[in-house]
Amino acid sequence: MREKETTLYIGPQHPGITGNMMVKLKVTGDTIISSSTHVGYLHRAFEKLIEQRNWLQSFTILCRFCVPEPDPMELTYARAVEELEGREVPERAKYIRVMVMELARLQSFMLWYAGQSGSAGLYTLGQWSVGDRNYVLDLFEMLTGGRVYHMYIWPGGVRRDLPEGFKEKTLKTMDYLEKRLDQYNQMLFDNTIFQKRAQGVGVIPKDKAIEWGVVGAPLRGCGIKSDVRIDEPYEVYDKLDFIVPTAEGGDIWARALVRKEEIRQSISIIRQVLDKMPEGEYYNRVPNPMKWTIPAGQVYTRTESVRGEIGFYVASDGSDKPRRVHVKGAAYTHGVTVLDKVLKGQNIADVSFILNSLGVCPPEIER
Amino acid sequence: MSNDLVLENEILNLIKSAFNAEGNVIKSRRVEVFVKKDQVSSVLLFAKEQRGYIHLSHSTCIDWIEEGEFELIYSILSPKDKIMLYVKTRIDRDNPVMENLDGIWHQLNTYEREMREMYGIEFPGLIGDKEFCLEDWDEIPPMRRDFDTVEFARKTFYQRPGREDAKDVRKTLTEQSGEKIPDFATKYSRE
Amino acid sequence: MSFFDLKGLLQPLTGIRQFGKKPHTIKLPDLLLNTADRYRGLHHNDLEACIGCGNCSTICQNEAIDMINLENIEHKDGDSGLRPRVDNGRCCWCALCVDVCPTGSLNLTKDYIFTSEDANDFLWIPGVDNPEGNNNLSFTSDTNTSLSMYQRVPMRELDGKERVKSFAEVVLGYSEEEARREAQRCISCGLCTNVCPDHMHIPEYINAIAKGNDADALKIIYDNNPFPEMCGKVCTRRCEEVCAIEVRGEAVAIRWLKRYATETAPTAEKIKEIVNPVIKESNGFKVGIIGAGPAGLTASYYLALRGFDVTIYEAQAHAGGMTMYGIPKYRFPLDSIDKQVDYMKSIGVKIKYNTKVGKDISFEDLYKNNDAIFAGIGFQNAWTLGIENEDIPGSIPAVDYLNIINRGDSYDVGKKVVVIGGGNVAIDGARVSKRYGADVTILYRRRVEDMPADWEEIEGAEDEDIHIATQTIPTRIIKGDDGKVKAIEYLKANMVADDKGGRPRPVAIEGSETILECDTVIGAIGQEADYSWLPESFKDKIEVKRGMMIVVNEFNQTGDHKVFAGGDAVNKTADAISAIADGYAAVIGIENYLVKK
Numbered sequence A: 001m002r003e004k005e006t007t008l009y010i011g012p013q014h015p016g017i018t019g020n021m022m023v024k025l026k027v028t029g030d031t032i033i034s035s036s037t038h039v040g041y042l043h044r045a046f047e048k049l050i051e052q053r054n055w056l057q058s059f060t061i062l063c064r065f066c067v068p069e070p071d072p073m074e075l076t077y078a079r080a081v082e083e084l085e086g087r088e089v090p091e092r093a094k095y096i097r098v099m100v101m102e103l104a105r106l107q108s109f110m111l112w113y114a115g116q117s118g119s120a121g122l123y124t125l126g127q128w129s130v131g132d133r134n135y136v137l138d139l140f141e142m143l144t145g146g147r148v149y150h151m152y153i154w155p156g157g158v159r160r161d162l163p164e165g166f167k168e169k170t171l172k173t174m175d176y177l178e179k180r181l182d183q184y185n186q187m188l189f190d191n192t193i194f195q196k197r198a199q200g201v202g203v204i205p206k207d208k209a210i211e212w213g214v215v216g217a218p219l220r221g222c223g224i225k226s227d228v229r230i231d232e233p234y235e236v237y238d239k240l241d242f243i244v245p246t247a248e249g250g251d252i253w254a255r256a257l258v259r260k261e262e263i264r265q266s267i268s269i270i271r272q273v274l275d276k277m278p279e280g281e282y283y284n285r286v287p288n289p290m291k292w293t294i295p296a297g298q299v300y301t302r303t304e305s306v307r308g309e310i311g312f313y314v315a316s317d318g319s320d321k322p323r324r325v326h327v328k329g330a331a332y333t334h335g336v337t338v339l340d341k342v343l344k345g346q347n348i349a350d351v352s353f354i355l356n357s358l359g360v361c362p363p364e365i366e367r
Numbered sequence B: 001m002s003n004d005l006v007l008e009n010e011i012l013n014l015i016k017s018a019f020n021a022e023g024n025v026i027k028s029r030r031v032e033v034f035v036k037k038d039q040v041s042s043v044l045l046f047a048k049e050q051r052g053y054i055h056l057s058h059s060t061c062i063d064w065i066e067e068g069e070f071e072l073i074y075s076i077l078s079p080k081d082k083i084m085l086y087v088k089t090r091i092d093r094d095n096p097v098m099e100n101l102d103g104i105w106h107q108l109n110t111y112e113r114e115m116r117e118m119y120g121i122e123f124p125g126l127i128g129d130k131e132f133c134l135e136d137w138d139e140i141p142p143m144r145r146d147f148d149t150v151e152f153a154r155k156t157f158y159q160r161p162g163r164e165d166a167k168d169v170r171k172t173l174t175e176q177s178g179e180k181i182p183d184f185a186t187k188y189s190r191e
Numbered sequence C: 001m002s003f004f005d006l007k008g009l010l011q012p013l014t015g016i017r018q019f020g021k022k023p024h025t026i027k028l029p030d031l032l033l034n035t036a037d038r039y040r041g042l043h044h045n046d047l048e049a050c051i052g053c054g055n056c057s058t059i060c061q062n063e064a065i066d067m068i069n070l071e072n073i074e075h076k077d078g079d080s081g082l083r084p085r086v087d088n089g090r091c092c093w094c095a096l097c098v099d100v101c102p103t104g105s106l107n108l109t110k111d112y113i114f115t116s117e118d119a120n121d122f123l124w125i126p127g128v129d130n131p132e133g134n135n136n137l138s139f140t141s142d143t144n145t146s147l148s149m150y151q152r153v154p155m156r157e158l159d160g161k162e163r164v165k166s167f168a169e170v171v172l173g174y175s176e177e178e179a180r181r182e183a184q185r186c187i188s189c190g191l192c193t194n195v196c197p198d199h200m201h202i203p204e205y206i207n208a209i210a211k212g213n214d215a216d217a218l219k220i221i222y223d224n225n226p227f228p229e230m231c232g233k234v235c236t237r238r239c240e241e242v243c244a245i246e247v248r249g250e251a252v253a254i255r256w257l258k259r260y261a262t263e264t265a266p267t268a269e270k271i272k273e274i275v276n277p278v279i280k281e282s283n284g285f286k287v288g289i290i291g292a293g294p295a296g297l298t299a300s301y302y303l304a305l306r307g308f309d310v311t312i313y314e315a316q317a318h319a320g321g322m323t324m325y326g327i328p329k330y331r332f333p334l335d336s337i338d339k340q341v342d343y344m345k346s347i348g349v350k351i352k353y354n355t356k357v358g359k360d361i362s363f364e365d366l367y368k369n370n371d372a373i374f375a376g377i378g379f380q381n382a383w384t385l386g387i388e389n390e391d392i393p394g395s396i397p398a399v400d401y402l403n404i405i406n407r408g409d410s411y412d413v414g415k416k417v418v419v420i421g422g423g424n425v426a427i428d429g430a431r432v433s434k435r436y437g438a439d440v441t442i443l444y445r446r447r448v449e450d451m452p453a454d455w456e457e458i459e460g461a462e463d464e465d466i467h468i469a470t471q472t473i474p475t476r477i478i479k480g481d482d483g484k485v486k487a488i489e490y491l492k493a494n495m496v497a498d499d500k501g502g503r504p505r506p507v508a509i510e511g512s513e514t515i516l517e518c519d520t521v522i523g524a525i526g527q528e529a530d531y532s533w534l535p536e537s538f539k540d541k542i543e544v545k546r547g548m549m550i551v552v553n554e555f556n557q558t559g560d561h562k563v564f565a566g567g568d569a570v571n572k573t574a575d576a577i578s579a580i581a582d583g584y585a586a587v588i589g590i591e592n593y594l595v596k597k
Ligand SMILES: Cc1cc2nc3c(=O)[nH]c(=O)nc-3n(C[C@H](O)[C@H](O)[C@H](O)COP(=O)(O)OP(=O)(O)OC[C@H]3O[C@@H](n4cnc5c(N)ncnc54)[C@H](O)[C@@H]3O)c2cc1C
Pocket: C234, C235, C236, C290, C291, C292, C293, C294, C295, C296, C313, C314, C315, C316, C319, C320, C321, C322, C323, C326, C327, C328, C355, C356, C357, C358, C376, C377, C378, C379, C380, C399, C402, C424, C425, C428, C533, C566, C567, C568, C569, C574, C575, C576, C577, C579
């Protein structure tokens, strides 16, 4: 029997990833012929809202660009404003920021474990990792007063110093998580189901990856060593010892292997940072936020998140409000044009599996 | 090595002389060039094919309404030199048309669709749904500076009653003291 | 990898191990999660500490905070009487409101559970709706974490050793950069405007400075103060006492910012160019002003702008009143007075110097020839100390001494000077004497913290090595063989708590007589007005209360409706800005009386 071409819609209700978006598929049988991404379900005009708020007020909106990874947004914005203004950041704050970045990556990795395994039909691991993620959120709560949205890194440094007992608690949590990771990996990487589904699926060709705009773990999964933390070190990354893992193949499996190692690197970075963090100021205070103006200029700052590079193009006209803030997230390419290319020839059942491995976060696409 | 900005100056000077363009080395790893709008595609192609700027980081638009122009920015990166080059151009705000460049980087298709919707910039030949984020939008393109979000929210959404008793502090104080703030000064008052 | 990869099938089953483990979850409701010490939960506001500045409401980018009137909370100096109400349906718990609350009254608590079926319940007034929240504060601000800028940009001054050598101005003024920085600290609430006797538009002109628009600042200042450079240098600045930032830090330097703005216009012409005042056409009314002090000058300036024909009659040879003849030149230099008075003249104010009403011209004549009169006569006569030998050579009231020095004459104070009093006049007497090389001691009845003088003046005196002998009560002046002052005798005093709850009183300690040798005694315990110009026939209408103050209504109008009065002789506060406010109020009064009647 000849198979007929049909149109299928995946989403917009949480298509196996955090956030709403729709992938429209043309399929014959269960093979995808072509796909296109449709967004707009989460458009809240953040970039426009930022233009109407002053430089500090804007900072509270940033975390909402991407629920699983709010912190890199804060840092990237803060660094952009600091660069425009020429504001120095105290050394201690830089260490704290790196710690927050890595804690943020850690909790995001835990969500990735859940999403990646869940979209392969392996539900147990997701329960574990999301449960354990709460221990990281406990740390965030202790440090920032908030669990998911932290509003902690702001221009000039960080909002509050480490609370008493934070270092000890963090180290304990790291020890615990490290042990748990072994168990996770038994559940995922040693699992035939996962292996079979991940290998050779969702392949990004190495020679096209950069041109397609692939960043982060998906790029490293093509065997290309690229990470903003080493390419363009910010804060104190150049003083830390860590490796940027790569894997060959460009498939889901390769991306998973990269993340598997990266999560350990994050734990190691957190330990190093806690060890090396100097005493001193944590904040170079900005003036009265209502009268704070930033010299005219344009900058682009970028940060490595779990999903890849996050960049802020920030323009100031010298006034008390940003003239323009353009947020570039990994999902903007991964979730649209890259996805279209990768899905071609794949199985319908693999769509959310692939979406997860590409780190697609819909609110980041439409902002 | 990167401190003496050799590579930065090299790419800057190449583009400056080849395209008779203006530009600056902003700092280490950041170079900007200002080109005419019909030069953008040649500059991008030159940088991509001959100088290793194979990665399009992003593209965006700034509305300089006071000057009657949109500024378009194409940020491209050379993974080898680790330099980001901003190719900037300005187009007429009243007749906002820009060449469709998604043949150079396919992902520009998404950026262009977004700019078409949000700023009302036309890219002749651009393929893709007219609607990107918005649905049934019939106001002016919303990212334009003259689109008033607050006004839109007021007329579109229902305001819950119960907060009408809110007072303006400065005004309340003038009522208490009898102070009369002259009209020319109120622009400096709070809120 | 073969299809039947046994390890790959069995490994995941190791997860079964977890079965025997205790769950990580907790059981509700017996075990409510105890939130972190910094948790950002529901708001709490300390209603007593809150001053209703509204900064919380301004920063909130979700428009979650309204400022509203509450029962039982009345506005008072330094408190608008309004309090924040939070719409918890809008709040995102960013706590920016906490971080900009200058008083620290607003905080977030550990509480995060709140449910209600009625959406209106989510509008609530922190502190009123959760009084117990006080015990549960978590995300709080202190002066380190707060975004209020508690530290003032320091004012540069001549060094203490340097400045006693001359009458050069001590305060050097803010540079442009310093002024912008200081102006940024203001949160624009406007609480200060209520206590300013003249209700100057303080947040507006400060904001103009912060934005770099000095000319606008000057224009705004001139809206109701024509003598602002004087205020910028010597104002008593009660505004700064209620500054929202002052609650936990140093008040915004309102006075120095005004000074900065006025200094951007170095000449009378420049002032005129910037202020660019609208001078109305003559309305045909004539107003006579007695006294060219701040009160008289203010009334004249705004009357002239409104088309009145104004002439000031001034007993002395120079305008400025006590700001000219009282305030020493190192605080308020002559050219600064002249610049401002020249500007007033340039818009039509006429001044007749050396013309004392009641002597050179009669009050009756003035009354006859004018449509209205404004009297800004000030306090010209010093109170006496009431001690033995007060009238011998070497004993002089401070105002007389300062008058002699300020008009350019000289007075020999000798080597050792004793000044009696604790107000600004006493400090001025002391610091001027210091500039003539004397060794100066101030005798004051109470403690330093009780001194009515400006704290910066007291510090200034201390920097200049002036000794302040507190809790001392002078008893007599001792005459030398030459008939001049030889020494002063005083008693030491204890501070005794006042039964009626007033401030503590000094009570002399018996037998504590102390003698301090000196060449000059300067008394500075107060001044009063001279009413010799006011004919008896007017006194039934123009009432003078307890021999001192002229009684007026809110428009500074006396019982004789044609006669208005203001300044030291009328108000209780007896400072320059009150005199200016009186002058301004009288302008409205005179306009109502003559033009709009
Ligand atoms: C030593 C000293 C220091 C001071 N320091 C400060 C300070 O730092 N800050 C501050 O705000 N205030 C200060 N003051 C107070 C301030 O100077 C007065 O409050 C202010 O000058 C009052 O203004 P006025 O217009 O009411 O009276 P005055 O300034 O006293 O002016 C009255 C004018 O009327 C004239 N006059 C009086 N009678 C007649 C008449 N019959 N005919 C014609 N003219 C007449 C007088 O010659 C005088 O010029 C100080 C006062 C003194 C004495």
